[in-house]
Amino acid sequence: MRLNPGQQQAVEFVTGPCLVLAGAGSGKTRVITNKIAHLIRGCGYQARHIAAVTFTNKAAREMKERVGQTLGRKEARGLMISTFHTLGLDIIKREYAALGMKANFSLFDDTDQVALLKELTEGLIEDDKVVLQQLISTISNWKNDLMNPAQAAASAKGERDRIFAHCYSLYNDHLKACNVLDFDDLILLPTLLLQSNVEVRERWQNKIRYLLVDEYQDTNTSQYELVKLLVGQRARFTVVGDDDQSIYSWRGARPQNLVLLSKDFPALQVIKLEQNYRSSGRILKAANILIANNPHVFEKRLFSELGYGTELKVLSANNEDHEAERVAGELIAHHFVNKTNYKDYAILYRGNHQSRVFEKMLMQNRIPYKISGGTSFFSRPEIKDLLAYLRVLTNSDDDSAFLRIVNTPKREIGPATLQKLGEWAMTRNKSLLTASFDMGLSHTLTGRGYESLTRFTHWLREIQQLSEREPINAVRDLIRGIDYESWLYETSASPKAAEMRMKNVNQLFTWMTEMLEGSDIDEPMTLTQVVTRFTLRDMMERGESEEEADQVQLMTLHASKGLEFPYVYLVGMEEGLLPHQSSIDEDNVDEERRLAYVGITRAQKELTFTLCKERRQYGELVRPEPSRFLLELPQDDVLWEQERKVITAEERMHKGQASIANIRAMMEKAKNR
DNA sequence: CCAGTCCCCTTTTTT
DNA sequence: AGGGGACTGG
Numbered sequence: 001m002r003l004n005p006g007q008q009q010a011v012e013f014v015t016g017p018c019l020v021l022a023g024a025g026s027g028k029t030r031v032i033t034n035k036i037a038h039l040i041r042g043c044g045y046q047a048r049h050i051a052a053v054t055f056t057n058k059a060a061r062e063m064k065e066r067v068g069q070t071l072g073r074k075e076a077r078g079l080m081i082s083t084f085h086t087l088g089l090d091i092i093k094r095e096y097a098a099l100g101m102k103a104n105f106s107l108f109d110d111t112d113q114v115a116l117l118k119e120l121t122e123g124l125i126e127d128d129k130v131v132l133q134q135l136i137s138t139i140s141n142w143k144n145d146l147m148n149p150a151q152a153a154a155s156a157k158g159e160r161d162r163i164f165a166h167c168y169s170l171y172n173d174h175l176k177a178c179n180v181l182d183f184d185d186l187i188l189l190p191t192l193l194l195q196s197n198v199e200v201r202e203r204w205q206n207k208i209r210y211l212l213v214d215e216y217q218d219t220n221t222s223q224y225e226l227v228k229l230l231v232g233q234r235a236r237f238t239v240v241g242d243d244d245q246s247i248y249s250w251r252g253a254r255p256q257n258l259v260l261l262s263k264d265f266p267a268l269q270v271i272k273l274e275q276n277y278r279s280s281g282r283i284l285k286a287a288n289i290l291i292a293n294n295p296h297v298f299e300k301r302l303f304s305e306l307g308y309g310t311e312l313k314v315l316s317a318n319n320e321d322h323e324a325e326r327v328a329g330e331l332i333a334h335h336f337v338n339k340t341n342y343k344d345y346a347i348l349y350r351g352n353h354q355s356r357v358f359e360k361m362l363m364q365n366r367i368p369y370k371i372s373g374g375t376s377f378f379s380r381p382e383i384k385d386l387l388a389y390l391r392v393l394t395n396s397d398d399d400s401a402f403l404r405i406v407n408t409p410k411r412e413i414g415p416a417t418l419q420k421l422g423e424w425a426m427t428r429n430k431s432l433l434t435a436s437f438d439m440g441l442s443h444t445l446t447g448r449g450y451e452s453l454t455r456f457t458h459w460l461r462e463i464q465q466l467s468e469r470e471p472i473n474a475v476r477d478l479i480r481g482i483d484y485e486s487w488l489y490e491t492s493a494s495p496k497a498a499e500m501r502m503k504n505v506n507q508l509f510t511w512m513t514e515m516l517e518g519s520d521i522d523e524p525m526t527l528t529q530v531v532t533r534f535t536l537r538d539m540m541e542r543g544e545s546e547e548e549a550d551q552v553q554l555m556t557l558h559a560s561k562g563l564e565f566p567y568v569y570l571v572g573m574e575e576g577l578l579p580h581q582s583s584i585d586e587d588n589v590d591e592e593r594r595l596a597y598v599g600i601t602r603a604q605k606e607l608t609f610t611l612c613k614e615r616r617q618y619g620e621l622v623r624p625e626p627s628r629f630l631l632e633l634p635q636d637d638v639l640w641e642q643e644r645k646v647i648t649a650e651e652r653m654h655k656g657q658a659s660i661a662n663i664r665a666m667m668e669k670a671k672n673r
Numbered sequence: 674c675c676a677g678t679c680c681c682c683t684t685t686t687t688t
Numbered sequence: 689a690g691g692g693g694a695c696t697g698g
Contacts, residue, residue: 056687085688109688129682129693183688251686351684373686410674536688558685580684595685618683619689 003034010238010271011035014043014210017231017265018238019258023302024287024601025278025564028240032212033066035238039210040075047071048078049209051230053087055218057538059562060086063214073521080208084223086538088186091193093529095200099189101179104528106395107535108175108182110136111384116400120174121167139168143184144220144252146191148172178431179397186536187222194229205232216241216261220252228264235265243298244291247558247595249588259297276302276601278564280309282637283607287600289634294590311639313608314573314630320354323610324361327569330608331552332365334567342368346553346565348599350578354571355554362552370551373559378537382488382501383508387534389478393464394528397431406432409487411456417449433457471516471527475509511539557599568603570596573611574624589628596629 003011007027010020011034022028032052039045052067054060064081080087096103108116117139118132125131142152142165149169156162175182181189194201208230213219216239219227231237239261246255262268276284284304315330317323331345347358355371362369377383385408391401407413418432424444425435435441436457442450459481467474479485485502492498515533518524525533533539553565557578572578579592600607609630614623630638 083688107688186688247685248687250684353683376686414674538688556685577684582684591685616689 003030004273004275006271006273006275007031007034010273011038013269013271014039014236017235017261017268019216019261019268019270020238020240020273021258021270021298021300022240022242022273023276023300024242024245024598025276026273026302027275027277028214028273029063029066031273032063032214032238032240033070035212036067036079037070040071045210046078047076048080049207050212051080051082051087051208051210052212052214053082053084053227054214055083057083057536059083059214060538083536083538084219084226085183085186085536086533088190088226089532089536091190091204092181092186095190095193098197098200099193104395105179105181105532106391106398106401106528107186107532108180108400109384109535110183111379112180112400113182115403116174117167117171120170124163124167135164135167138164139171140184141252142168143182143188144222146188146222146225177397177429178399179395180400184222187220187226191222191226191229194226201229201232204230205234209234209236211237213237213239213241217243217246217255217258218248218253219257220254221257224254224257224260235267243296244294244300244594245561245598247561247591247598249591270298272298272300274300274302276304277306278604279304279601280306280605282309282312283600283603286312286607286633286637287597290593290600290629290632291597293632294593310606311637312633313606314638314640315608315610316640316642317610317612319612319614320357320616321361323571323612324357327358327571327608327610328361328365328367331567331569332367334606340566342550342552343548344566345569346555346560346563346567346602347569347571348555348557348560348602349571350557350580350595352556354577358554358571362554368549368551369554370549371554373555376537377504377507378534380501380504382484382505386479386484386505386508387531389482390475390527390531390534392433392460393467393474393478394531396433396464399432402432406453406456409482409484409490412452413449413456417445417453420444420449421453433460437461467527471530472513474527475512479505479509508534515539557595560602561598564602564604566604567606567608568599569608569610570599571610573609573627573630574615575627576617576622576624577615578627578629593629596627 004027007030010018010031014035020028020031022031036050036052039050040047052063054063060081060083067076067079067081080090082090092099092101092105093103096105113136114132117136121132121135125135147155149165149172152168153162153165156165175185194204211227211231213227218241227237227239241258243255243258246253249255262270279287281304284302288301315323315326317326327347334340335342335345349355349358352373359369359371378387385405388401388404391398392405395401403418406418421432421436421441424438424441425432428435428438430438436453445453463474463478463481466477484505485498488501488505489495489498492501512530512534515522515525515530516527553563557570576584578596579589583589583592611626611630612624614621616622
């Protein structure tokens with residue numbers, strides 16, 4: 001398929017700053033991949049001078065795949081396709097000396113952050129989860145706004161800000177002492193360095209001669225600053241974004257960066273992609289009309305040549321169970337009549353808790369499904385344990401990791417021992433692990449605790465030494481040495497669960513081995529590199545793509561961004577849910593409308609909304625109003641299907657089950673023919 | 674160190 | 689309603 005004029009223009013404009021306003025389904029990934037190919041084949045750029053930046057690892061992986069298909073391995077060699085954070089990490093890894101850091105730093109994830117700040121701020125701030133969370137996000141905001149603790153303190157307006165700024169200062173000092181960085185540092189430090197150090201800046205501007213940024217509307221201040229520093233005066237870059245799909249402002253994204261761009265780069269070429277290749281005309285019309293209720297800086301009107309399509313449906317249910325039942329019933333019937341695959345269907349919702357009822361209903365009816373979201377692989381305790389061990393191996397100063405593993409599995413090193421060790425280390429300005437080798441420590445610690453501690457740390461040191469020569473064997477010895485499998489069987493609810501968790505551990509080990517050994521595509525990595533990559537969940541391109549099982553897809557609206565499905569059920573279309581009550585309270589319904597817009601534009605052929613007349617919420621029954629977004633849709637294109645007769649729960653249950661059972665029976669018959 | 678109990682909270686999620 | 693975290697008592 002050929003590029004349309006807008007896409008063509010976006011690909012071919014390479015002589016200056018370029019903003020591509022890419023509506024949903026307008027082929028932006030195609031534009032990016034084709035543009036990279038064009039830069040290399042048509043404009044004399046070398047692959048190693050081009051960088052493309054995304055927000056998620058998934059997006060980066062997909063882009064690599066697509067570019068690989070277009071260009072082939074050798075032409076794409078050296079191309080930098082990564083997330084913002086991995087790019088930042090790469091810069092820090094190369095420039096750690098200029099930053100005054102040690103080479104073997106490790107990374108803090110959010111759990112470490114919470115634990116550390118909780119400990120650090122004891123007595124300073126209220127001992128309250130909410131306050132702590134506020135502190136964390138305040139610090140994160142400061143970092144994202146490129147403010148150091150002194151600047152934060154100077155800008156403090158009230159007592160609270162001053163205390164928070166002080167906590168920020170303590171926190172940063174502690175990170176430094178532990179030779180640790182948090183996620184925000186991965187953007188902040190390179191940005192500050194590039195700002196202040198001309199030599200380094202020029203080195204990177206010379207390395208990255210063309211920059212592409214995907215999902216630009218999701219950038220925060222420091223990320224945009226980094227972009228500006230990297231592109232410099234030359235201003236050879238392309239950013240791709242869509243202000244209507246900005247749904248992450250609650251986590252610091254500044255969609256205003258789209259507008260800022262034309263101020264910072266007056267020569268900016270703005271190109272709109274308005275032809276949609278995904279959805280039927282009717283779906284697109286509904287999306288356009290809905291989003292027209294939001295204010296816009298860039299007017300945009302998507303059109304489709306895929307035909308007008310069928311009406312959008314609205315199914316009204318009596319309560320959540322009924323809602324799930326109707327969706328399941330519709331879905332089975334539709335699947336049967338149209339001979340579709342289950343993976344052609346998606347059920348999208350505002351909050352994760354909504355998935356439960358649907359999951360139950362699909363399970364009861366033997367419909368294969370997949371819920372994305374929930375606890376990811378890397379937030380599982382067994383994985384975090386293991387990574388903490390590895391962090392200690394690669395960075396002995398990482399107290400947070402040390403504390404996590406020092407008594408996991410149980411080895412009789414209790415709070416009392418650790419308390420004393422902590423005091424000892426603190427007065428001597430050493431990390432916990434380093435301090436535990438001090439001779440004098442035996443006087444402060446009682447016999448038993450001292451013995452357990454030294455036995456452990458000495459063993460750890462052996463593994464650590466081995467890891468410098470033979471990292472793979474060291475990791476294997478580590479897992480065996482702590483007898484982690486037994487620990488899992490002891491602590492898991494069931495043997496089955498333990499088995500699962502051990503499988504995860506082995507999976508991690510396999511990935512790690514591959515990364516340490518390298519392959520024909522990837523250079524071998526050091527253990528330190530592997531560990532930081534894992535903390536970033538960034539595991540390069542391993543060929544094994546997610547198994548493409550034939551399953552109905554269940555996910556939140558947020559998680560659905562960037563995906564598409566022939567048939568979409570957008571459930572829980574009620575005031576209070578979508579738009580969410582908290583957004584109504586905060587007067588931020590626009591973002592909820594964009595969320596609805598994202599959901600609608602996922603659908604290719606058919607779109608069904610559902611809502612409940614009655615819903616159980618926080619233990620009490622509420623009677624929500626239909627979502628205002630349903631009322632904003634063009635009503636000529638929407639079919640409201642009411643169930644006329646009011647029936648009891650039992651009858652309904654019976655009826656729902658019966659009809660589903662009937663359809664099943666028909667399907668079986670059809671199959672057997 | 675574990676188990677049992679009470680209390681609290683409840684949008685979205687990545688790196 | 690239901691799950692999870694914190695706290696208490698053995």
